Amino acid sequence: xxxxxxxxxxxxxxxxxxxxxxxxxxxxxxxxxxxxxxxxxxxxxxxxxxxxxxxxxxxxxxxxxxxxxxxxxxxxxxxxxxxxxxxxxxxxxxxxxxxxxxxxxxxxxxxxxxxxxxxxxxxxxxxxxxxxxxxxxxxxxxxxxxxxxxxxx
Numbered sequence: 001x002x003x004x005x006x007x008x009x010x011x012x013x014x015x016x017x018x019x020x021x022x023x024x025x026x027x028x029x030x031x032x033x034x035x036x037x038x039x040x041x042x043x044x045x046x047x048x049x050x051x052x053x054x055x056x057x058x059x060x061x062x063x064x065x066x067x068x069x070x071x072x073x074x075x076x077x078x079x080x081x082x083x084x085x086x087x088x089x090x091x092x093x094x095x096x097x098x099x100x101x102x103x104x105x106x107x108x109x110x111x112x113x114x115x116x117x118x119x120x121x122x123x124x125x126x127x128x129x130x131x132x133x134x135x136x137x138x139x140x141x142x143x144x145x146x147x148x149x150x151x152x153x
Contacts, residue, residue: 052080053151063143070132070139074100077146085151093145096138103131 059077062068078101081088089098107124108116116124132139 049084052084056080056084057147060143060147063139064147070136071100071104071128073143074135074139075104077143081146088146088149093138093142096135096142100131100135100139104128 056077059068059073059080063070063073074097078089078097081094081097088094104127107128108121
């Protein structure tokens with residue numbers, strides 16, 4: 001084999017090696033960046049979940065101290081549990097949050113309530129208070145239980 005052919009093949013081989021090293025380096029950086037993004041997203045999700053659990057506990061404490069209407073607490077706790085631990089809504093004593101939610105979810109809130117006829121709002125309030133009285137003991141028990149519940153990671 002002539003020397004010029006040997007040198008040509010050596011140079012071609014070195015170029016191929018250099019291209020492969022560049023490709024591997026680019027893939028490595030992409031993988032590292034992907035892992036960082038995934039870790040950041042997981043960290044954000046964990047913080048968000050921890051924040052929701054803390055909100056559940058604060059709402060439960062507010063129920064225990066009669067600082068919030070039971071119906072509002074049930075709606076909020078049910079909404080948070082949907083994201084944190086939806087399976088709890090099927091278990092006793094937490095089932096009451098779902099039951100109260102189902103009984104009052106049709107009622108207007110916020111702006112819709114302000115735009116609704118006053119007589120209809122009064123009727124809805126009477127219905128809501130009846131639901132609250134009917135479930136008051138169960139709501140308090142569930143609030144105490146959820147405040148002390150050890151949520152799994």
